[in-house]
Amino acid sequence: MNPLERYEPLVDDAAAFRAACDRPLPSVVRVNQMAASPARVREAFDEEGVAHEPVGWHDGLFRLPDGNPGGNWPYVHGWTHGQEEVSVLPGLALDPQPGERVWDACAAPGSKTTQIADAMDDEGTVVANDNNLGRLSALRHNAERLGITNAIVTNQDARNFSTKPLAFDEFDRALVDAPCSCEGTCRKNPDVVDQWTLDHVHAVAGIQKGILARAVQATRPGGTVVYSTCTFAPEENEAVLDHVLGEEACEIVDSDLPVDTVPGVTEWDGETYDESVTRAQRVYPHHNDTGGFFCAKLRVGGEDEESAGEAGDGEVAA
Amino acid sequence: MTDDAPTNDGQRFDRLPETPDDREVEGRASRREVLDWFEERFGIEPDVFEGYSFWEKGAGKVWIFNGEATDPSEVEAIGMTLLRTRQEHWKPTSRAATRFGHRATTGVIELNPEQASRFVAGEDQALPAWDGDWGYLIATHEVAGERAPIGAGLYLYDELRSVVPKGSRADLPVVE
Numbered sequence: 496m497n498p499l500e501r502y503e504p505l506v507d508d509a510a511a512f513r514a515a516c517d518r519p520l521p522s523v524v525r526v527n528q529m530a531a532s533p534a535r536v537r538e539a540f541d542e543e544g545v546a547h548e549p550v551g552w553h554d555g556l557f558r559l560p561d562g563n564p565g566g567n568w569p570y571v572h573g574w575t576h577g578q579e580e581v582s583v584l585p586g587l588a589l590d591p592q593p594g595e596r597v598w599d600a601c602a603a604p605g606s607k608t609t610q611i612a613d614a615m616d617d618e619g620t621v622v623a624n625d626n627n628l629g630r631l632s633a634l635r636h637n638a639e640r641l642g643i644t645n646a647i648v649t650n651q652d653a654r655n656f657s658t659k660p661l662a663f664d665e666f667d668r669a670l671v672d673a674p675c676s677c678e679g680t681c682r683k684n685p686d687v688v689d690q691w692t693l694d695h696v697h698a699v700a701g702i703q704k705g706i707l708a709r710a711v712q713a714t715r716p717g718g719t720v721v722y723s724t725c726t727f728a729p730e731e732n733e734a735v736l737d738h739v740l741g742e743e744a745c746e747i748v749d750s751d752l753p754v755d756t757v758p759g760v761t762e763w764d765g766e767t768y769d770e771s772v773t774r775a776q777r778v779y780p781h782h783n784d785t786g787g788f789f790c791a792k793l794r795v796g797g798e799d800e801e802s803a804g805e806a807g808d809g810e811v812a813a
Numbered sequence: 814m815t816d817d818a819p820t821n822d823g824q825r826f827d828r829l830p831e832t833p834d835d836r837e838v839e840g841r842a843s844r845r846e847v848l849d850w851f852e853e854r855f856g857i858e859p860d861v862f863e864g865y866s867f868w869e870k871g872a873g874k875v876w877i878f879n880g881e882a883t884d885p886s887e888v889e890a891i892g893m894t895l896l897r898t899r900q901e902h903w904k905p906t907s908r909a910a911t912r913f914g915h916r917a918t919t920g921v922i923e924l925n926p927e928q929a930s931r932f933v934a935g936e937d938q939a940l941p942a943w944d945g946d947w948g949y950l951i952a953t954h955e956v957a958g959e960r961a962p963i964g965a966g967l968y969l970y971d972e973l974r975s976v977v978p979k980g981s982r983a984d985l986p987v988v989e
């Protein structure tokens with residue numbers, strides 16, 4: 496069975512959805528702004544005769560219609576990184592700040608780690624973790640190429656990640672860019688559709704729940720956790736959020752992504768999910784001509800310093 | 814506690830001692846020596862590295878880090894590789910040359926477009942016109958109106974050898 500069929504009831508225009516899934520995706524690069532400005536990269540592309548197009552919703556992205564994102568001078572200088580458009584979204588939702596402590600729980604090969612480090616202006620600490628050592632060596636290569644000096648790399652199972660090797664035991668923010676069924680990447684890698692099985696969906700959903708729960712635990716009260724996947728399967732998206740909302744102190748908040756999205760679904764296959772999963776955002780390929788994606792932003796519960804002050808006032812919200 | 818003098822442990826990251834006098838591990842470079850080396854060799858002011866910490870893992874590999882870490886740190890990586898020490902001629906990594914090379918005022922060799930393409934492809938080339946010191950240099954070229962460091966090279970006997978690591982070499986066009 497083609498798994499994409501399964502999601503047709505969820506989309507507004509099934510034919511457009513399927514047609515978009517069949518179209519290949521253009522190469523896109525993200526500018527590493529700690530090394531060069533988008534304007535300088537554009538000028539360097541022009542000098543070198545590299546065709547490029549802007550991406551309307553983000554001035555640090557360029558589409559390269561001729562492909563080969565690594566075959567040009569800006570890449571060699573560490574000014575750009577090949578990264579799909581939708582893959583930039585969780586980093587925007589996470590909104591890390593210079594000086595913070597950030598955990599990238601499933602980090603390899605490091606597209607989002609390096610985006611996070613750039614957003615932090617290479618200041619603070621980003622802990623890039625992955626349980627796959629081979630993929631971590633690709634991450635290290637990318638981080639070095641982009642000149643990132645504020646990352647620590649760890650090789651643990653994120654489900655029971657230990658902060659013992661670190662200088663602190665709580666993060667300000669955490670990103671869970673989870674392992675998933677990946678049908679959203681079908682425009683780049685059509686094989687994912689053939690390899691899809693429902694058993695894998697259920698197995699990986701268990702891992703996702705474990706990692707997201709750990710990320711909430713490891714983040715300070717008031718901190719932010721972002722959960723993202725490149726699958727359309729509600730079992731791996733809203734069901735994971737619903738589970739973690741029930742187990743850990745956290746709530747889903749709006750993330751205002753700069754692309755067209757639709758709300759998370761509250762019903763699927765006989766299950767219903769917490770109403771707040773509608774604050775999560777689904778990105779379908781036919782809406783922005785991108786890959787498929789899912790992204791949710793969570794606020795970790797408990798008292799942070801600000802809300803502790805408010806609570807102390809008693810009758811603020813009479 | 815054992816009676817043994819502390820030794821270099823290749824499995825973990827240890828912070829470099831502040832000065833040679835603070836050195837406990839035989840052969841380990843100190844922060845002061847690293848700062849002096851970058852200043853002497855490339856004219857990079859020590860304050861460029863303020864805020865960064867330096868770490869050793871493995872025999873002589875020094876890493877530069879801009880975050881919070883325990884000392885020692887048992888992790889896979891901490892920041893990026895900066896420098897190879899514990900050898901007669903210290904060697905900057907090509908990535909460090911790219912990352913910090915724009916702050917260099919000496920030991921910088923400017924390549925023309927054709928030379929730059931050969932350099933990034935990993936080729937050695939005769940460049941007898943260089944009249945500076947021999948040894949490790951930072952190779953740069955002009956991109957989009959400004960100088961941009963490409964990586965580290967080794968200059969010996971009128972020849973510039975590219976030390977751009979294999980995985981980072983590329984066949985790029987000559988951009989006039």
Ligand SMILES: C[S@@+](CC[C@H](N)C(=O)[O-])C[C@H]1O[C@@H](n2cnc3c(N)ncnc32)[C@H](O)[C@@H]1O
Nearest residue numbers: 601602603604605606607626627652653672674
């Ligand atoms: C979608 S990919 C991450 C992509 C990465 N965030 C990026 O932007 O380049 C998911 C990653 O999760 C890792 N992974 C799978 N199970 C894990 C676990 N239990 N703990 C930590 N990482 C895990 C995989 O090795 C894979 O690299």
